[in-house]
Structure formats: structure tokens, C-alpha cells
Amino acid sequence: MSIIYFLIGCSVLLALVFLAAFFWAQRDGQHDDMYTPSVRILLDDKPVEEIEK
């Protein structure tokens, strides 16, 4: 049953990694604008088509 020490250590460590990821995202400003990315992802950047004189 000593494996539990190891498993719990792993789970806490993993949770810490997720917490750190969340902190990073927060600091990076990824939660500042929660709406625009949902629109932006639908805009495809087609290559330049009609260039008029």
C-alpha cells in the first residue's frame, strides 16, 4: 500500500502543473477578452484574390 504515497505525490504534482498553467494564462492576458477569439477563429485568411488596378 506504500504506493499510495507515490500516487498522491503524483496527483498533487499534476494538479500543481495545471494551477501553474492557469496562472500563466491569466498573466498572459488570455482571459482578458473572452469573446473576440470565438469570432476570430471563424475568419480564414484566404490568399489575396482580386487585386484591382
Next chain:
Amino acid sequence: MSVITLDTTHCYHCGNDCPDEHFNIGDKDFCCHGCKEVYSILSKSGLSNYYSYNDHPGANRAQEDNRLDYLLEPAIVKDLVEYSDDDIAIVTFYIPHIHCSSCIWLLEQLNRLNPAIYYSRVDFLRKQVNIRFNKKEINLKGVVELLDRIGYDPLISLQDIVKKQVFSKKDNLVKKIAVAGFCFGNVMLLSFPEYLGFSAHDEQFKYFFGWLNLLFTIPVTFYSGWGYITSAYTSLRNKVLTIDFPLALGIVVLFVRSWAEIGFNTGAGFVDTLCGLIFFLLIGKFVQRKTYYHLSFERDYRSFFPVAVQVLDADGERHVPLSDLKVGQRIRVRHQEIIPADAILLKGEAKVDFSFVTGESVPVNKTLGEVIYAGGRQMGGAIELDVVKPVSQSYLTRLWNNEAFSRNQDDRIETFSQKVSKYFTIVLLIIALGSFLYWMPSDMHRAIASLTAVLIIACPCALALSTPFTMSAALGIFDKNFFYLKNAAVVEQIAAVDTIVFDKTGTISIAGGSSVALVGDLSINEKDAISAVCANSSHPLSQLVCQYLGAAARNTVVNAYNEIGGKGITAQVNGKSIKLGSGKFVLDAGDNRAGDNGSLVHILIDGKYRGYFTIKHQYRQGVYDMRKLNADYKLYLLSGDHNHERSNLASVFGNDGAMFFEQSPQNKLDFIGYLQQQGRKVMMLGDGLNDAGALKQSDIGIAVTDNVNNFSPGSDAILDGRSLARLPAFLQFSKDAMRVVYASFGISLLYNLLGLSYAVTGKLSPVIAAILMPVSTVTIISFTSLATHLAAKKRKLL
């Protein structure tokens, strides 16, 4: 390149109807030169995709008017730019036209229009674009010009246009919630074995889990929950008991007792109660802090006034930031520009639109040498003026020097929860001390156990959550009805209101629109005669009738003209006797047609009744329903306008001096202050800058606007004009919301009593605390949201 077509075509760029003579490129039609220009710029840069995401995404470019020279002034550039070094500068603009995905796409392609712009990012809800550009190749003016050329002219003002994310970052609430949630989850997992009971050979894990749990209490208490402890400490030092005090006490006791129990191996501690408590409390705080991205509640005149003024002096013309404008300087104001300070007209034809300030929409002509008050908008050619008062001391802006503007907004009304928590804390301390003293003589250990148990179990978590959750649910309901509150506390203030003050123009009436209709038959001669009679009167109804009928023929001569104020007119025209006016004046008493409300003009020609004009004032829908409010509220009308419409509005406000006309902005502010001195809780509804002082002074100021993205003066709430009719329902609903708060306080007190009955015996097991706390929280959250929605349904707001 103009062509003539017969069917109406829509402009490819902005979607407006094209006039018969319009511009086109290929098969695409454009209503004006401006729109065509934007299209050709975009198509040349290969950005025609702009038109493929949405139909007609552009802004109409018919009126081009841009004077951007002031953006060369270093002092102004410094204020606008967020970051700047030798090479690059970063600036954020507010662009009102951002409205669709095409806008996002185009504005993020600025680099293709000008390579000196490295990066541009749109924040759609805030209608902002963040631009990073090379300072050496393009200056700020160039960037604005580029935006302007593609139809996205930014609105530049020095105050509060660009919203920064300072608030949420300042106290790291989201991070605190993340830490508390992280600890709560882990601790719950680690506590389960303890609750289920360890078998004899698993005893070793008990210490491991216990100590691991204790580790988690450290970040929760000293990072996430620290704010409660410091806030309790400061409020205690100020000798006030807030709800933070019992909360902080609970946190401290939970922390100490958990460490003691686990450290001395006497129990399992209350670690998950501690984590859960702080987690839920922070969630409540987060919910309470809901803000609107697209609205601003803190505007003052600086948002409306120009950033820079053109000053003429010995060195010629230059742009001076508004704050540096001095008395005696000569300024030039062009068409559509706002006069920034009280000034004397020196040159040019001044035609000033004061609708901004007074609500009167007709421009006023001013003669040379006359003082023009700040806030007016010049219509017509350029004028030159001599500044006589500094910007902050001008007629309109002086309002902002009033103490109403420097007052702290938050402590106007003591909230219900503040009142309750005072007594709650006292009772809690008495019970805790009582149970401690009861057990002390017989069993010291038990006495301490019961003291701490009482403080833990009675920790008013559910109590602290009931207000934020109810208020945010109510906020959501208001929001669906186009009524946007600044924050959750405003709901409670609305419920406490007993006096409502309305502004007229722009608030209950729509500026500049009345319609006239004739009921009955009149010959052309008779119409001429009536028109000629009405032309003699300056009464607004006469003016409207006159406008409706058109000018009279030359040979109509009016004799024996007699106007009786507030009643009507009698006159002789070409031998006919004409009587016009209100029902009581024209008709015999007892005639059922006389039951009018002042918006009918009856016609009597040669003693024969010939019909009437109906004059519909463009009041907002539901204005007349406001009279229902008279039962519970005292209504007042404060108007900057003349008293033409007194009789129309009498049915709403009554005649007992509740209507005040020709009120200056300062008068309005003073009147609200006078009502407050009489102990009244005043709600003010207004729209223009002239109401700004009254809005600020009142207990709750509501800005009424036709478009919530337009500027509205600083206020506690913004109401879309379409929803004015729902005001009675809003008032009712805010009272319902308060009832929900009372009820949920009751429920959470019941939970507290239940827990206390265990706690006073000193035998509180961690399991009970761990169950009671989340259960009470969930009950409160579901009860408040359910009850609020039911109340909204009852008031027909959902």
C-alpha cells in the same frame, strides 16, 4: 464616373440606399465618394475579403470631417500612447463602429495596409483595437488617418474611453479563486478516507493525509483568505463591525484548530471546511463584481469635450491640450466642434446647438461680443472666440466642482447585510462566550472545543453569499430588459427609493419630433384661415398646427385676434369667426369630446364644431403609465426646457408644483440635494450633460439613452430608452429582490441555528461541519436564483 439608375441600389460598402446619381466601380455601387474610396483602398491591398464575411460592413462615409493635426502635439501624444520607446509605440483606440466579424478581420490586417504597423488586435466587446507601430515610419496621426481612411475613425478623448483591465488584476481575485479551488479539491480528496474511517492497519496514512491537508491550509489562509483577515482588522480599528469580522474569526479558528488537532493527533481538523469556506466566499465576491465591458458609468465632461483646442496667438495656430487652455486665449472652433470653455464671440457666425447642455434641439444664433457657454456645438462656419473662463470654471463644467462629485459613492446607503451583520456578530460572540463559560468550570477542554465550534459553525458563509448571488441574478434580469446597473449594490438602492425625478427632453420625450393629424374636413380657405390665426401665436401647439397646414395665402387677414393663455384663440378671418383651443374652451361644458389631455386642438368655425387636430408628442412609450407610480412614489419633473408641455404632462405629475421648467444644471443638482435634506431617497432619470450633476447627487442616477454605446453622463445605471415603460416593473422587481435577500438570510440563519445546536455541546465532528457548510451554500445559491427568476416572471420581466 457618376451614372444614373432607376431602382434603389444599396451601397456595397455601407448598405445605405444610393441616390439616383451615385458612384460605382465595376458592378459595385457606392452611395458616396467616401465609401468608394474605402473600397478602392481595400481592394488595392487585397483586402476585399472584408466584404465577404458580412453584407455592407462599412460605416457611411458621406460626411468626412477630420482634423487630426492635434495628434502631432507631443503633450497629447504622450497622454494617448500607452507605451513608447525609441522604435515602437503601443496605443489602444476606442472605435465605435466595430460591430461585426468583418471589422475584426480588417482591423487585424492593418499590417497589410501599412507595414509600419506591426500588430493590431481587436477586443470586440470593448470596441477597442490595440495597435503596435513603428514610430520612425508612421506617427500617431498617421495611424489615426489610416483607420479613418478605411472607415474606422477612433473616438479620441482623454478620459475613460479606453478601458484597462486594472481592476481585476489589482487584487488578483481570479488567482485567489484558482488557489482556493485547487486546495479545496485536493483537501476534499484527502479528507474522505478520514470521514469513512481508517482500518487499524491504515493508521499510518492518517498522519500523512492530515499533514498534507495542513500544507494546503497555508496558501488558502495566507493567500486566498488573507483579504478577509486584513479587512476585518481595519474595520475593527475603525470601530465598525462588518460581516468580514465573523468570517475572519471563522477562518482563524478553523486554521488554528485544524493545526492543533492534527498536530497533537487529537482529531482530523476542519481543513476542507476552511478551504470550502474561502473558495465559496471568493466565488461570491467574483459574482458580485460582474461588470459590463461595453458600458461606462464614470464619464464626465472630459469624455464629451475635444482633446485639444486650436489656439491662435502671435506664433500662428497651434493645438493646445484642453487642460492647458487659459483665460484670454483666442480659439478657433469649426463646424461640429464643441466650444470647450465660456468664451466671447469675436469673429464669424455662431449658430450653436446646445442640445448637449439644455436638451433644446434648435440651434441658437449668437451675435458678436456675446458670451457663449461651454458645451455648445457650433453648426456652420468656423468662429473665433476669446476664452473668458477656464475650462473647469465654465458654466457647465463648474458642476463637476460640486462636492457631489468628490463624494464616495459606496457608502450612501447602509446595506441590509451591513445592518444585520452588526447584530449577527454581537449575538455570535455572546453565544460563543456563553458556551465557553458554561463548560469552563467542569471541563476546560470541552469549553475550548465548544467556543471554537460555535465560531466555526456560525461563520456566516451563506449569509455573506445571499446578497451577492441574489443581486447578480437580479442584475442579469435587468440586463435582459436593457437596464444596465453599475454594480449589484445598486439593486438595493433602487428598492429603497421613494422619490423619482425625471428630466424631460431626451428622457421622457424624444428630442425634436411631434406629429400632427387633422380629424374632420376643412376646405382650403378654412385651412388657410386657421394657419393664419395660428401664425400669430407663439404657443407650441399653434406652431405645430401652422407647420402642418403650411403658410396661409397672402390675402388672409386676421382681425380681432385674442389669445387666452392656456385655453385657446379667437379671431376673425375674412368674415369668419374662428375659435381654436382646448376642449373646455371651444366646446360646451358636458360635451364628451372635451375629455382631452391637452394634445387636442378643437376647431369651431362660425359657431359650428368642425373637428380637431391631434398632436402627438413624441414621448417615449409608457410615459403616461408612470402615473401609476404616484401611489408609491413622489414624482417630479425637472426640465431645462420652457413650460410648453406642462398641460400634457400634468396627468402624470399632477399639478401641485411637481413640475419645474427652465432649470439650469446647477438648479437641478440643488433641487435633488433639497429633496435629500428632507430625508427622501431620490432616483433621478436624465440624459444630457445638464443632468450630470443631478444624476451624481441623487441616491441613484439613471442615464436614459437611445443607444447604450453612445455617451451618457456618469451614473449608477444606464437605461435603454425602449425600456422606460418598464420602470414601474423594475422598481417592483428590485423590492422583490430585497425580499429574496431577506428570505435567504432567514434560511442561512436556520442552518446556523441547526449547526449551533451541535456546536454548543462542544461535540462538533468535522464531518458535520464539512457537510453543513457546502449544503447551506448550495441551498442559498439555488434558492436565490430560483426565487429571483420567479419574481422576474411575476413582474413580466422574463
